Amino acid sequence: MGLYLGLDSSTQSLSALVIDTEAGQVVLQDAVNFGQDLPEYGSPQGFLPNPDAKLRHGDPLLWVAALELLFTKIAKRGFDFATVSGVSGSGQQHGSVYLNQRISDAPTWSTTALLVDQVRPLLSRASSPIWLDSSTSAECREIAAAVGGDPVLVSVTGSRAIERFTGPQIRKFWKTEPDAYAKTAEVTLVSAFMASILTGVSAPIDYGDGAGMNLLDLQSGAWSPKLLAATAPDLAQKLQPAVPSATRVGELAAYFVQRFGFAPGTPVLAFTGDNPSSLVGMGATEPGTAVISLGTSDTVFAAMREPRTDPRGYGHVFGNPAGGFMCLISFANGSLAREEVARRVGLSWPEFEAAILQQTKAGNGKNSMLPYFFPEMTPKLLEPKLELEGSEAFCAFRDPPANARAIVEAQALSMQRHSDWIGERPRRLRVTGGASKNRGILQVLADVFDARIETLQVSNSAALGAALRAAQAGTGLSWAELYARFAVTDSSVRVESSPESVLAYAEPRAKFARKMQALGV
Ligand code: XUL
Numbered sequence: 001m002g003l004y005l006g007l008d009s010s011t012q013s014l015s016a017l018v019i020d021t022e023a024g025q026v027v028l029q030d031a032v033n034f035g036q037d038l039p040e041y042g043s044p045q046g047f048l049p050n051p052d053a054k055l056r057h058g059d060p061l062l063w064v065a066a067l068e069l070l071f072t073k074i075a076k077r078g079f080d081f082a083t084v085s086g087v088s089g090s091g092q093q094h095g096s097v098y099l100n101q102r103i104s105d106a107p108t109w110s111t112t113a114l115l116v117d118q119v120r121p122l123l124s125r126a127s128s129p130i131w132l133d134s135s136t137s138a139e140c141r142e143i144a145a146a147v148g149g150d151p152v153l154v155s156v157t158g159s160r161a162i163e164r165f166t167g168p169q170i171r172k173f174w175k176t177e178p179d180a181y182a183k184t185a186e187v188t189l190v191s192a193f194m195a196s197i198l199t200g201v202s203a204p205i206d207y208g209d210g211a212g213m214n215l216l217d218l219q220s221g222a223w224s225p226k227l228l229a230a231t232a233p234d235l236a237q238k239l240q241p242a243v244p245s246a247t248r249v250g251e252l253a254a255y256f257v258q259r260f261g262f263a264p265g266t267p268v269l270a271f272t273g274d275n276p277s278s279l280v281g282m283g284a285t286e287p288g289t290a291v292i293s294l295g296t297s298d299t300v301f302a303a304m305r306e307p308r309t310d311p312r313g314y315g316h317v318f319g320n321p322a323g324g325f326m327c328l329i330s331f332a333n334g335s336l337a338r339e340e341v342a343r344r345v346g347l348s349w350p351e352f353e354a355a356i357l358q359q360t361k362a363g364n365g366k367n368s369m370l371p372y373f374f375p376e377m378t379p380k381l382l383e384p385k386l387e388l389e390g391s392e393a394f395c396a397f398r399d400p401p402a403n404a405r406a407i408v409e410a411q412a413l414s415m416q417r418h419s420d421w422i423g424e425r426p427r428r429l430r431v432t433g434g435a436s437k438n439r440g441i442l443q444v445l446a447d448v449f450d451a452r453i454e455t456l457q458v459s460n461s462a463a464l465g466a467a468l469r470a471a472q473a474g475t476g477l478s479w480a481e482l483y484a485r486f487a488v489t490d491s492s493v494r495v496e497s498s499p500e501s502v503l504a505y506a507e508p509r510a511k512f513a514r515k516m517q518a519l520g521v
Contacts, residue, residue, distance in 0.1 A: 001475055002085035003027065006466030007067075009091040009194050010274055011058075011130065011296040012046035014066040016074060017463035018084065021471050024485035026458055030074050032066045041065070045336070046296070047130055053375055053384065056132035060097045060123060061116045063190065064197055068115050071260045081262045087198065087252065088269035088470035090277030090462045091190030093212045096166045098125035098173065099186040103196040103203075109255035115197065124184040125177070129169040131297065132332060134375045134382055136168035139175070143168060143214065146230035154309050156227065158211055158218050158317025158325070164377060167214035167231045174232035187238045189213070191271035199250030199268050206245040207319025208276030208326075216242055218307075218317060218325070245272050245321035246473055269473050274462040275299050275328050276321050281465030282430045282456060283487025285322035285479055290419070290426035292445060293461070294435035298334035298411060300419045301326055302426070310421045314378040321469060322479055329378055329418050331411065335435055337373045341407045345400035349438070355401035356408060356440025362447050362501035363508055367394040369406040370515060371414075378418050379521030387515075408441050412448040413505070413512040430454050430489075432461040439495065447501035448509075455493045458486065 001022040008015050015031035035044040041062040042048065048057050075081065099122050106122055109115060129135075140161035144150045150160035161168055166189065174181040186202060189210075195203035210216045215231065217224040221242060228235045243249075252266040275293065279301060282291045287305040292298070304325045307317055320326040342352050367390030372381050393399040394406070429451045435441050436455050446453045458464045468482050 003083045004467045004471040004474060005084045005087045006463040006468070006470060007087070007089035007194065008274055008277065008460065008462040008466060009063050009066070009089065009190055010462065011092050011132070014063065014070050015460055015463045016070055017458070017460055017467050019464070019467045019471060019486060021475055021477065021482070021485070026464070026486070028074065028079055029460065029463075030070060030077070032070045032073065034062055034066060037069060038062055038065055047132065048127060052135075054133065054135040054382065056130050057127035058095060058130045060128050060193065061120060063194065064119050065116045067194065067197060071256070075260055081260045084262060084266060086267045086269065086470035086474040088466045089191065089194055089271040090274045090466050091194055091209070091271060093131055093209055093273035093275060094164045094166050094169075095128050095130040095190040096169055097128050097188050097190065097193040098123065098180070098184045099188070100124035100183050102186045104201045105185070109200055109253050111255055111258045115255070119197070124180050125173065128190070131164045133169065134163040134377065136163045136172045137382065139168040139171040143171060143227070143230045147226050150313065153214060153227070154313070156217050156224050157214055158307070158309060159214060160313045161214055162377070165212055165214040167227065170235065171231050181232065184238055186240070187235070188240065191273060192240065195249055195268055195271040198252055198256065200253030200255070201250045202240050203249040204240040204243040204247065204270060206243055206247065206270040206272045206321070208245050208321050209271070209273035210242040211318040212273060212316065218319075243270055245270055245276070245319060245469065248473065267474065269470050271466070272321050272469070273318065275301050275330075276318055276326060277465035277469070278432060278461040279303065279326055279465065280321050280468050281458070281461030281463070281487065282432055283483035284430060285320055290422070290429050292415065292429055292431045294334060294431065294433035294441065296335055298331040298415065299328055300415050301328040302422060305423070308421065308423060312379075312418070312421070314380065314418055315421060321465070327422055329415070331378050331414065332374055332376050333372050333411070337371050337411070338407055338435060340373045341403055344397045345403045347400050347404055351400075352404045353438045353440040355404040356444060359401035360405040362444075362504035364390075364402055364405045364409055366390055367399070367402045367406055368508060368511060369410045371407050371410040378414070379516060379519070381519070381521065385519070405444070408444045409448070409508060410512070412444050413509055416448050416509070417513065417516065426451050428452050428454060430456065432456065432459060442493070442495040446495045446497040448505050450497045450502045452497070453493070453495040454489045457488045457490050
């Protein structure tokens with residue numbers, strides 16, 4: 001029993017959550033917003049702005065600075081880090097960090113200098129391609145061709161070659177900056193990078209996040225030699241091994257003990273991807289509960305009863321941190337697209353919610369939208385594709401309520417269509433992420449999926465999942481015992497589908513399918 005710290009390094013923020021396993025309580029939550037709290041890194045939305053919508057890189061030093069700032073902020077609140085018995089975390093998936101020296105071989109972090117200043121000279125690439133990057137189509141084709149086609153990739157890794165996945169990104173780095181690639185001693189993921197910073201040693205990559213690299217052989221749990229060879233030379237030497245998510249990767253470096261007062265020897269459990277971590281935080285590591293996470297990306301994921309793959313090629317199979325596998329479908333046009341509509345029609349969030357709940361009805365009076373403000377990964381659209389169909393005012397973004405409902409209906413219809421391969425139709429959906437507070441969005445999801453919607457009392461499921469994983473390893477409590485204490489549904493939120501609205505979606509669903517077919521996606 002004790003206190004366990006979970007960290008989540010996501011696209012726009014780094015958050016921390018501490019649970020007390022004995023009291024069954026979340027005792028601390030805090031966060032650093034990259035754009036607002038660290039404006040000097042020039043990343044208002046968490047990544048480096050680039051006029052080319054296909055190019056999306058983040059600054060790894062920003063993530064390190066955020067860690068230091070977050071711990072400083074928490075310490076100022078009077079929290080005693082010495083009470084923490086274990087740490088784990090999660091990171092935005094697929095993003096990669098390139099180091100000219102393994103962290104294990106780098107000098108021990110000194111307490112007389114800031115961490116960012118000690119990490120800066122270790123980078124062999126100043127920026128990190130992140131999951132929003134879609135610039136590697138050529139590399140995807142090359143990797144797939146080298147191993148015998150996408151079906152081979154799917155059978156080995158659970159995914160076809162995907163632009164944002166790490167393997168194609170590594171290949172692009174090798175092709176465009178061969179000297180910098182040659183100087184790279186270690187390639188790691190955001191998750192394992194953060195674990196390496198905390199421990200001061202090169203942390204291995206877990207099966208949850210490692211499966212998002214187009215490199216992991218899901219059956220053997222090892223990097224596939226064929227895929228390593230198809231990706232870039234000498235890659236095997238630059239990667240840490242892949243390990244089960246429950247692996248202890250080290251203990252907190254002396255730096256954190258001395259600067260923030262953590263107890264010496266505090267264990268650190270492998271970090272994982274934010275989605276696998278949320279699977280734990282939502283209490284959904286057993287099959288039967290599908291989760292929808294509404295964040296910068298929207299994702300649909302669930303533990304898998306039997307390994308299946310998406311015939312359309314958009315979905316993925318990742319390691320389930322509690323063992324076995326999970327499926328995941330990810331949509332790039334999530335909150336950034338909702339925010340774009342709200343901005344264009346001048347609605348605040350409460351107004352956006354009221355527009356859906358009070359001013360419009362299921363089916364939106366035949367006003368509909370293809371909601372791709374940015375390149376999309378599900379379905380695969382390398383160029384933005386925004387199409388409005390309906391009244392003149394709606395098409396000109398002059399019907400705020402209908403415009404608000406249209407983006408949400410399109411997102412829900414897309415999530416339903418692209419998760420149909422999972423098999424069982426979900427009767428119960430657990431929804432998390434910032435936008436899960438919006439009852440209007442929850443109602444549309446309930447009606448489109450014809451399912452009951454639940455949310456949990458703790459909304460930061462990725463950080464909660466990380467704290468729960470650290471606690472499971474530290475206390476030996478079962479997942480069921482931990483979920484009973486922490487993955488508790490919010491009884492004030494029970495959104496049911498309405499039969500009338502469910503029927504009203506038959507036509508929009510068919511229309512959405514026709515549009516997808518016309519686009520060939
Ligand atoms: C998952 C994905 C996104 C990121 C967001 O495949 O690309 O959900 O993990 O952080």
